[in-house]
Amino acid sequence: MIEAWSPEDVYAAEAALESELASGELMARAAEGLADVVAARASQLEVESVVALVGGGNNGADALYAVAHLADAGLRCAAAVVPGRVHEEALAAARAAGVVIVSGAEALEDIAEADIVVDGILGLGGRPGLPEHAVAWVEAIAEDAHVVAVDVPSGQAADGSVFDADGVLADETVTFSVPKPVHLLPPTEQACGALTVVDIGLTFDVEPSVRRLTFDDVADWWPVPGPDDDKYSRGVLGIVAGGENYTGAAVLAVTAAVEAGAGMVRYVGTPTPVGLVRAAVPEAVIGEGRVQAWVVGPGLETSSTRRDARAQLEVARRALAGEEPVLVDAGGLELVDDGVVEARRGRATLLTPHAGELARLLTRLGPTPRARNRPTVERAAVEAEPVRYARLLAERTGMTVLLKGATTVVVSPDSDVSVWSQSDAPSWLATAGAGDVLAGLVGMLLAAGVPAAEAGALGALVHGVAADRTGRGGPVRALRVAHGIPDAVAHLLARR
Ligand SMILES: NC(=O)C1=CN([C@@H]2O[C@H](COP(=O)(O)OP(=O)(O)OC[C@H]3O[C@@H](n4cnc5c(N)ncnc54)[C@H](O)[C@@H]3O)[C@@H](O)[C@H]2O)[C@@H](O)CC1
Numbered sequence: 001m002i003e004a005w006s007p008e009d010v011y012a013a014e015a016a017l018e019s020e021l022a023s024g025e026l027m028a029r030a031a032e033g034l035a036d037v038v039a040a041r042a043s044q045l046e047v048e049s050v051v052a053l054v055g056g057g058n059n060g061a062d063a064l065y066a067v068a069h070l071a072d073a074g075l076r077c078a079a080a081v082v083p084g085r086v087h088e089e090a091l092a093a094a095r096a097a098g099v100v101i102v103s104g105a106e107a108l109e110d111i112a113e114a115d116i117v118v119d120g121i122l123g124l125g126g127r128p129g130l131p132e133h134a135v136a137w138v139e140a141i142a143e144d145a146h147v148v149a150v151d152v153p154s155g156q157a158a159d160g161s162v163f164d165a166d167g168v169l170a171d172e173t174v175t176f177s178v179p180k181p182v183h184l185l186p187p188t189e190q191a192c193g194a195l196t197v198v199d200i201g202l203t204f205d206v207e208p209s210v211r212r213l214t215f216d217d218v219a220d221w222w223p224v225p226g227p228d229d230d231k232y233s234r235g236v237l238g239i240v241a242g243g244e245n246y247t248g249a250a251v252l253a254v255t256a257a258v259e260a261g262a263g264m265v266r267y268v269g270t271p272t273p274v275g276l277v278r279a280a281v282p283e284a285v286i287g288e289g290r291v292q293a294w295v296v297g298p299g300l301e302t303s304s305t306r307r308d309a310r311a312q313l314e315v316a317r318r319a320l321a322g323e324e325p326v327l328v329d330a331g332g333l334e335l336v337d338d339g340v341v342e343a344r345r346g347r348a349t350l351l352t353p354h355a356g357e358l359a360r361l362l363t364r365l366g367p368t369p370r371a372r373n374r375p376t377v378e379r380a381a382v383e384a385e386p387v388r389y390a391r392l393l394a395e396r397t398g399m400t401v402l403l404k405g406a407t408t409v410v411v412s413p414d415s416d417v418s419v420w421s422q423s424d425a426p427s428w429l430a431t432a433g434a435g436d437v438l439a440g441l442v443g444m445l446l447a448a449g450v451p452a453a454e455a456g457a458l459g460a461l462v463h464g465v466a467a468d469r470t471g472r473g474g475p476v477r478a479l480r481v482a483h484g485i486p487d488a489v490a491h492l493l494a495r496r
Contacts, residue, residue, distance in 0.1 A: 001217050003208035003418070004179040007124045007158045013177070013202040024089075026200055027058060030176045031065030033198025037174045038066060038118060038148055039073055045146060047115030052079040052099075053137050054086055055121040055154070061087035062150050063120025068097035078114070080107035082133050111140040117147045119168045121154035124180065128157040128164055138168055149173040152182050153191045160185030160210070161385055167191065177202035184210045184421045186386050186407040211418045213461050219496035221458050222489060223261075223448035234263030235447030238291035238324075239440065240316045240332070241298040242273030243309055249273075249299025249330070249436040251280045256440030256482040257295070258283050260462075260489070262447060265440075266291055268315045270308045273299070294319040295443035297332020298436040323347055325446040328399075329439040333361050338369045341397050349399040350452040352439060355382040358403055362393050387411065387419055402442070402456040404435060410456035420457035424464030428471050433478030438463045441485060462488055 005013070018026055042048060052067045054060040064087065067077040071094070078100040081091065095101055102110050111117065121134045130138060134154065141147060147170045152158045155167020160181035172194040175183060182188045183195050213221070225234050237257050242250025250273035257265045258281055265284045267277050277284055296316045301309055313335075319326055320340050325348035328336060333353055353361060359377040366374035382389040382403075390403040390411040402410045406427065410420035442459030450458065462485065467476045469491065470484035 002179060002212040004181050004184050004210040005204055006209040009206050010124060013204055017202055027061060029200040030062045034062055034066040034150060034174045035069035037196050038070055038116060041146060042075055042116055049076045049114050050116045051111050051114035052118040053121050054079050054081045056085040057125050059123025059150050060120045061090040063118050064090035064094045067099050068094045071097040071099045078102050078110045080111060080137055108136060108140045111137055112142055114145055117141050117145050119147060119149040119154050123151040124158050126152060126154060128162050130155045130167055147171050151175050156182055156188045156191045158182050160188045163187035174198060176200045181210050184212055186405055189407055208418050210421050212421050213457050215492055216495055218492035231263035236264040236291045237262045237443045237447035238266045238294045240268045240296045241300055242269045243299055243301035243304055244270050244272050245301060246299030247273045247276055248433060251276050252433045252436035252478050252482055253295060253298045253440035254281045254284050256437040257444045259482050259485040260441045260444040262444040268312055270312055288315050291324060293325040293443060293446035295327045295439050297329040298439050300331030302331050302334045327352060327439055327443045327446055333357050345398055348452045350402055350456055351399050352402045354404045355379050358382050358389055358393055365396055400452040408460040410453050412453050420453060422457055422460040424461045426468050426471060428476045429467040431478055437478050437482045
């Protein structure tokens with residue numbers, strides 16, 4: 001598992017450790033670790049000129065001490081500074097080691113020619129956006145330069161909340177002791193590149209703010225049946241999905257649940273998808289019955305006036321009013337209103353919208369049940385600040401929210417619980433029907449008794465790995481991803 005702590009928690013841990021260490025020791029550890037990474041990169045890339053972009057905080061000091069080490073080791077080093085706004089001791093150490101200190105136009109020339117740029121403008125203490133003087137520095141970085149960010153790519157929000165397109169986009173980031181939210185969350189993860197964590201000895205006795213499951217965690221979490229299990233004890237999943245127009249969603253969700261290892265799947269639909277499910281997934285049982293969890297919504301047509309569609313909707317509403325865990329996806333999200341919110345209080349519910357669905361649902365629900373003012377939430381706003389909006393929906397509904405995207409986040413209604421962030425899927429998985437497969441897969445985990453947030457994170461990981469392994473670097477269609485789940489699970493279980 002990869003865990004990230006908030007900037008506030010990191011500052012607290014740092015203060016606690018600093019009080020036990022000689023002054024400057026923490027920074028010395030950080031600078032040494034940073035210098036080791038940059039030296040290794042210079043040798044791999046067979047280059048020798050390094051420029052540090054130095055800000056006025058500790059992050060800039062780290063960068064200065066690191067280039068001092070690198071100059072000692074024989075690399076050609078310069079440091080771009082703003083005179084008067086720099087850590088004086090670190091500046092003296094760099095100068096003494098032979099680092100060329102530059103500013104103004106001279107700095108821009110050196111930056112443009114550097115093979116490796118070490119970004120120490122802003123770190124954990126940075127507010128989003130670059131300081132004015134640093135805009136030209138960042139613009140001057142050559143296309144083919146290798147950019148190493150210190151702790152946080154400057155301009156990006158350390159808490160991972162907002163992405164700055166004009167900020168530093170690093171090839172790699174060197175961080176200290178533990179990852180920070182900026183490294184794991186959308187939209188900022190994309191600015192960090194490869195992550196190296198240098199241990200400087202911080203310890204934490206508080207919960208991380210972000211968690212990510214890794215491949216090695218799957219064996220500990222996946223519901224593997226034992227000799228005493230039968231199809232009922234493994235978990236029966238009810239799926240209410242598909243309609244006369246969206247027939248495929250039913251086939252995809254049911255296929256995924258069966259392939260993922262559901263003890264049994266009961267499918268509730270209208271005549272056409274029922275016929276297709278019977279043909280494609282003979283293991284599925286048609287009709288309502290006792291289940292341990294529900295998936296409500298893939299391809300569900302909530303405005304159809306057909307009698308069979310209305311009967312199907314009745315089952316969906318019963319599921320939402322019942323005690324079993326429910327995953328609510330796509331058309332099912334249209335059924336979520338204040339009555340459903342009230343009915344599901346204290347019961348496991350996982351909403352699985354994409355950004356557009358989340359925006360529509362938040363707009364429809366409004367900030368509170370009786371709010372007169374219901375501002376429109378735009379899809380672009382959700383895409384710009386995914387965790388913030390997922391949290392708003394989770395808090396408004398009391399439900400767990402899995403927001404789908406290149407990086408999928410899972411947010412619990414309790415703001416003290418860590419956010420899950422999974423980034424395991426190839427971009428090829430952005431294809432019609434992929435969400436239906438995820439719904440069936442995660443639904444199976446709910447039926448097997450995995451808690452909602454963990455089921456969402458685990459399902460997102462396996463979904464991504466199944467896509468990767470079936471596509472083998474090329475395109476994937478959703479049905480093949482569903483059929484690829486057993487191979488992905490077996491591959492991940494074998495890592496135990
Ligand atoms: N966290 C840790 O465990 C350790 C952290 N270290 C380093 O210390 C850094 C944190 O140091 P600081 O707290 O000094 O933070 P920064 O180095 O990020 O500097 C913050 C300073 O820049 C100013 N500033 C912030 N955003 C700005 C903006 N957008 N435009 C203009 N000015 C802005 C602030 O007012 C503040 O003075 C970390 O990122 C890391 O590199 C290491 O030295 C040692 C250990």
